[in-house]
Amino acid sequence: MKMGIHENTNLKYYGLGKLMNLVRRKSEEIKTLKLRRLNDAEKLAGKSAVIDQLKQWVMAVGSGKVERVDRLVRINLARGNSLRGLLNLYERAAQKLYRPRNYTEEDYLRGLLLWRLGGARLAGIGHRALGLPSDSSLRRRKVLPPLIVSPAMPTLEEVQTNVVNMFSPISSVLDQSEEVVHQVLMFDELKVEERPRYDEKSNKILGMCREHGAQHTSLEFASEKEVELLLECIKKNEVHLAVDATVGALGVLSSDTRVYGARGILVSGDCKQESGSEHMELIKTGFEASQKTNLRTISIASDGESRRGSALVHFTFRKKLGPASPIYDQLSCLPMMNLEVGDDDVTADKDYKHVFKRLRNLLLRDKGLWVLGRHIKPAVLRAHMHSNAVTMQRASHLLNPNDRQDVKLAYDLLHETWSLPEAPTVGSFPGFRANRFSLRILGSLFRHIVMPYICIDLSLTEQLTHLGAAAYILMAIWSDEKAGTKLMPTQLYVDIMIMIKNVYFCIAKAKVDNPRGKFWIISLGTDRLETLFGILRTMVGNDANLDILQLGQRLTGTTEVATILAQYPHWDRAPRRLVLPTLSKDGFTVHKGVDHIGPSSWRGDVLVANVVLQTCWRLGRREAESEFPVIEPILDAISQPGRDIFSPLGKDLVKAPRTEDDIDDTYDDIPAAIASPVSPAVSPELEDTLIEEEPVEISKHQPFFELNGVQVSKPKYLSQAFSLYKKAGSTDRLKRVARGGRYLSNESEESESQITRARDVMTTDSSSSSNYLQMDMPIASLLKCGDQMFVCIGEVNDIIVNGSSVDEVSLDFLRENPSALVVSYQMHFLIPATATDDPDLKHDWKGSVKRRGQTYKVSGHLIRPINPGVSTPINNNQDPYYLVEIPTIKKSTDFPYREVNGKACFLCESLDAERQLSKLNQCSICTPTVLFGSKVSAHRVLEHNSAHRLNDVHLNRNDKLCGLCLRPAPACIFYLKKGKGTKSNNQIDMKKSSCANLLNFNYSIAEESTMTSPSSNVPILCPLCPQVYSTPAHWRMNLRQHIQTRHQGQSLVPYEHLWKITAAEKDQLETIWNDRHKEKRSRKPRKGDSSDLVISETHSSRLVLRNLNDNQEESDVEISGDEADDGVAGAAQQSQRRRRRCIVNDSDDDGCNDGEECENANDSDEIDDDDRRENEGSDKACSDDEFEKLDDWAMEHAGKSY
Incomplete structure (x- = not known):
């Protein structure tokens, strides 16, 4: 009762007042619930409106009318507006009434990439189409000024200024490091257009070579007199237009992408005539200027260019690393390590x-x-x-x-x-x-x-x-x-x-x-500088080159691009x-x-x-x-004292002079000495307008000068003054760099067709390898030692058909088309086999496993596989060919092959011929034969073959015939090279050229017709092909046919002087043609390298030919196998019997034991007497039948000696 009536008590126990209170409270609760329902309905209506707005937003974003919607969202959030406000922003942006300006750092970097790579126009497209910052905003973000381009040899002040300008934006990042930061100095060349440019900032004429530019005339542009004097110097070849630009850059060795990119510090024109010591001064200037960064330069990197390599040797191989150096203890304990360094222990790098x-x-x-x-x-x-x-x-x-x-x-x-x-x-x-x-x-x-x-x-x-x-x-x-x-x-x-x-x-x-x-270690080298060059080529297009002024202006932009791409590599x-x-x-x-x-x-x-x-x-x-x-x-x-990695054999390979044949043909450097200038597709002024990279800076120098009372633009006057030095070149950048003409035929198609023709002679089913000449197969051939021919055993390392290499060729093709086939083989060294080597006494000779001889390239005539499954002699109906095609080798301890007693083996000779080849060096076409003599003169061969070209009615004048062997193209190929000395003439490159009758001759004498050397038919470069030494040369008499077939549509008139010969030369060659069969006074043959050789008669083709002739005269019936062995024992069987009966003794010249009589001694004396009598009465050359027998004999012995 004290607590009152419980709330759940039956109402009949409630009083009146209590009931009134209860009714009042229930009414309030009902009212509250009704109001809450009303509020919930109102909230749901609001949420429904928001959902409708979100749907509108999704539809609006999906329409794609506005780029970069994320910027609208950020702006709306910053303003605190609702979704309705965001929709209003979007509608205004879609109607181009509003343009958001809230750019992120990535937006600026993307815009900078487009601006730097494509210029102001592409940046404007990115601004309007992609919502990136405008070009004016991007220009305000630019922090790197243009590089100072050196008009002559770069000075220390110029390069130091560039260093400070390039590193000032990243100085705060570098200063954060407590340790010493390292950097690499890099150098490389970039091809530039050969044209002068006026630089308003320095009032200098750029585009001249640093080697000679400022030495002969002033490059400061004040009036027309400077341009006239400069033109005079260029005409006199005292000053040259720069063909390349040497670019120096610094690369910080760090993983921080903000500083990783290379930064250019030096740009200088080059004419490729600078010596290594002169180039060292350029490197020294760049090295000293790099100290302005307060970073340590630890290496100087370059590519394989020989001139800079020589300069780096002078600069970085100055002294031995001393014990006082802090790195001495780590490196002095490395066996064979070279310890030569430069100043501050700097080293070179490749x-x-x-x-x-x-x-x-x-x-x-x-x-x-x-x-x-x-x-x-x-x-x-x-x-x-x-x-x-x-x-x-x-x-x-x-x-x-x-x-x-x-x-x-x-x-x-x-x-x-x-x-x-x-x-x-x-x-x-x-x-x-x-x-x-x-x-x-x-x-x-x-x-x-x-x-x-x-x-x-x-x-x-x-x-x-x-x-x-x-x-x-x-x-x-x-x-x-x-x-x-x-x-x-x-x-x-x-x-x-x-x-x-x-x-x-x-x-x-x-x-x-x-x-x-x-x-x-991947940060070393010049890869980052090559990245800058790649970006430069992207800026100007792959079919154009920069001039040296544009290079300096845009190199700073490439640094920014390289830094951005290093920070965001997935963009590139x-x-x-x-x-x-x-x-x-x-x-x-x-x-x-x-x-x-x-x-x-x-x-x-x-x-x-x-x-x-x-x-x-x-x-x-x-x-x-x-x-x-x-x-x-x-x-x-x-591993001996005094030797290191640069002198493994005791000779210092770094500083020692190179031999004449030690040419680095692995470095693909395009020579500029035989190049001609090319012109750009548009004028320099228009080109700069089309691709404007840098904002115009106010210069203290006036870009005008007064001429005849009229103000003349310096850039325009300079461009017009040099207009005569411009020639149309190829529109392909790579061909322009190579000095190629504008109209060139596709050489790849011809090479592909040659490969296809070469593949036709190959088999598709090589299961039966015995019927094919294959790579690494042993073969027999002939070598000329002095004036005598010997059998040589070799191993195939190249098979060339129609100018292309193949892996195998059928023996049928070898027999039917030997002149279309060139085989390269490596000679084997053979030594007599002993009973220890061959207990069964089946083989006379053994080959050296470790030692191999030189490689020779010969025609298919001179190649025979050893023991092939199908072996037939060379067809007797073949055309004759030069015996001077046989390679020549000097006498040595390894060749000719010798018996243990020192006698030379496997001499190839006819039955009644003298042992010399003086009368076998002959023309391959003339009938009767025209002999050239034992010592062939290349000039005599040239004039004789030139006489054939002009007077022989049997030759096809449209064939491009070789001047040395008269074989049609493409059997032979010739390359030229620069001779020694700055004023030297061209020479035949004997290493790269290929001809069955390849003879060396004085090019400067042979290219001009004289009384002693009337023929002027020499290989020359085609004026329409790339003017580089890697391009094959063409014989002067073939040049007309070459231009007609390879450069169709070209007029022949401008080039007729290249192949036209004088009337005097025609008369002299006609006289040579008419007198070719007249007897000439023979000279006493000179002794060759093999004159002192003692020939083994048991290993000579003479014995085989004599026995075959004797057997044929005695009987026409087929002799039995046993009788053949008795009548034609052959060199191998006689040598085996001798080995069985004789014990080799060094003190006995005959190779027999003192207590045992040699049965072969009398036979050998008889053979020598017979040979002496036969040689006194005859000096005939080998007949066709004898040559066939000789060939079979050579193959037989070659097979047994392998």
Whole structure:
């Protein structure tokens, strides 16, 4: 009762007052619920309106009327407006009544990319179509001023100003580092248009070469007099227009993308006539100016250009690393390491991508390379790749010599080389197995050089171990049998070793200056500078070149672009030709998601604190020797005091002068000395207007001068004054760089057709290999030693049909078309076999496994496979051919092949001919035969063949015949090269040229008709083909037909003077033609190299021919096998009987024991007497029948001696 009535009590117990209170409370609750319902209905109506607005927003965004809607959302949030306000903003933006200005940092960077790469017009398109900042906003964001372009030799003040301007924006980032920051100084050349430009900032004329520009005239532009004097100097060849621009740049060694890109600091014109010592002054200026950054320059990087290589040697090989140097203790303990450095211990460096390309070019050389005594040519590599399941189409693509700048293609070929497995021991030639072993050790060298730069899982220790192994393998194969330049050009060897040495030195400096830091070897080299060049080409288009003023103005823009792309690499896709694949540690799995190899993508441990240089160097040697034990004794032999990686054989390869034939043909540098200027498609003024990169700055110099009372624009006057020096060139950039003409035929189509014709002679079913001449097959041929011919045993390393290499050719084709076939083989060294070598006494000779001779290229006439399944002699009805096609070799201890008593074996001679070839050097066409004499003069051959071309009615005048052998194209090919000295004339490149009758002659004498040398028919460069020495030359008498077939539509009138000959020359050649059969006074034959040789009569073709003739005269019936063995014993059987009966004794000239009478002595005396009597009475050459017998005899003995 005290608490009152409970709320749930029956109402009959309630009082009146209590009931009134209860009714009042229930009424209020009902009212509250009704009001709440009303409020909920109102809220739902509001939410429904918002949902409708969201639907409208979704539909509006889906319509795509406004770009970059995210900026509208950010602006609306900043204003605190509702969704209705956002819709209003969108509607106004869609109607172009409102343009949002809220740009993010990425918006500005995207706009800068478009502006820098495509100019103001593309930036405007991005502003209007993509909503990016306008070009005016982007110009306000620009912080790097244009580079100062040096009109002459760059001065220290100019380069220092560029350094300060380029590094001032990133100085705050660099100052954050507490350790010493390293940088690399890079140099490279870029092709520029040969035209002068006026620079308003300096009031100088740009575009002249630094070598001679300021030495002979002033480059300051004040009046027309300066232009006139400059033109005079150019006409006198005292000053030259710059053909290239040398660009210097600095690259910071850091993983911070804000500072990773290369920054140009130097631009200077070049005419390619600067010496190495003069170029060193340019490098010295750049090195001293780089100290303004307060960063340490630890290396100077370059590509394989020889002039800069010489300058870097002078600058970075000045002194030995002394004990006082902080890096001495780390490097002095490395065996064979070279310790020469420059100032501040700076070292030279070579770009690794250029090294990769040059290694591929090394494999493409026609002359091949020698590895462990094996001659590896492109055809050998193609055959081995084909045996490793590489299709012929892919092999031809990888070995395409026309593309020498593709980095990806270089990697593919090097990868295929190191992927070759061991050769099968069954079913392959011994030469094939030996070549495979040489290719595998060569491939191992390639793998150790390439993997440290592309395998992102390798640690820094593993990278250094790979490079150490590469250094030891390269030293071993360079030193083996003093291979040297037969392996590769000295410059390539030195550049590889410079690259490896620089990596070790740079890491040693990093361990001293920043012991807790990281080091990425992929940051070395000139790759970042090449990236700038790629961006420049994107700016101006692939079919145009910059002039030197535009280069300086736009190089700053490329730095900004490179920095942005380094910060956002997923925005860019680098050119395919410049991208290397990214491999995992096994070397085979390619990471598809990683397109750019950089510090940010490297996954291996690159802390320098975890690296011990001595351990890595020694592990490299141990890995090399465990993989190929054959190099261990070679390395032990060269590991002597005073030798290092640059002097494995004792000779300093860096500073020693190069020999005449030691030419680095792996570096694809286009010569500029024989080039002609080309003109741009539009004027420089219009070109600058079309692609405006930089805002116009106010200059203190006036761009006008007064001429005859009229104000004349300096740029326009300069352009008009040099208009006479402009010639139309190719519209293709690469061809313009190569100085190619505008109208060139497609050479690739012709080369493809040649390959197709070559493939036609190959078999599609090579199951029966005995009917084919194949790669690595043993063959027999002939070599000329002095005035005598000897049988030579060799091994095929290239088969060329119609100018293209094939892997095999049928013997039927060899017999039917020998003149269309050229075979290259490597000579084998043979020594007499002993009873220990051959207990069964079945073979007379054995071949040396380790030693091989030189490589010779001969016509198919002189090649016979040893013991083929189908063997028939050369057809007697063949046309005669030059016997001077037979290669000549000097007498040595290895050739001619000799018996143990020193007598020369396998002499090829007729039954009654003198032992000399003086009367066999003859014309291949003349009937009766015209002899050239024992010592063939190339000038006599040229004039005789020229007389054929003009007077022989049997020759087709439309055939492009070779001037030395009269074979039609493309059987022979000739290349020219520059002679020694600055004023030297062209010469025949004997290394690259190919002809069955290749004879060396004085080019300067032969190209002019004189009384003593009337013929002027020499190989010359076609004026319509690229004017470079890598272009084949054409004989003067063939040039007309070449232009008519290859340059159809071209007028012949401007070029008639090139092939037209004078009347006096015609008269002299006609006299030679009429007197060709007159007897000439014979001279006493000179003694050749083989004059002192003692010939083994038991191994001479004379004995075989005599026995065959005697047997044919005695009986016409077929003799039995036993009688044949008695009548025609042959050299092999007689030699075997002699070995059974005689014991070799060095003190006995006859090779017999003192107590035993040699049965062959009397026989040998009788043979000598017979030969003497026959030689006194006759000097005839071999007849056709005798040559056939001689050929069969040579094949028989070749088969038994293999």
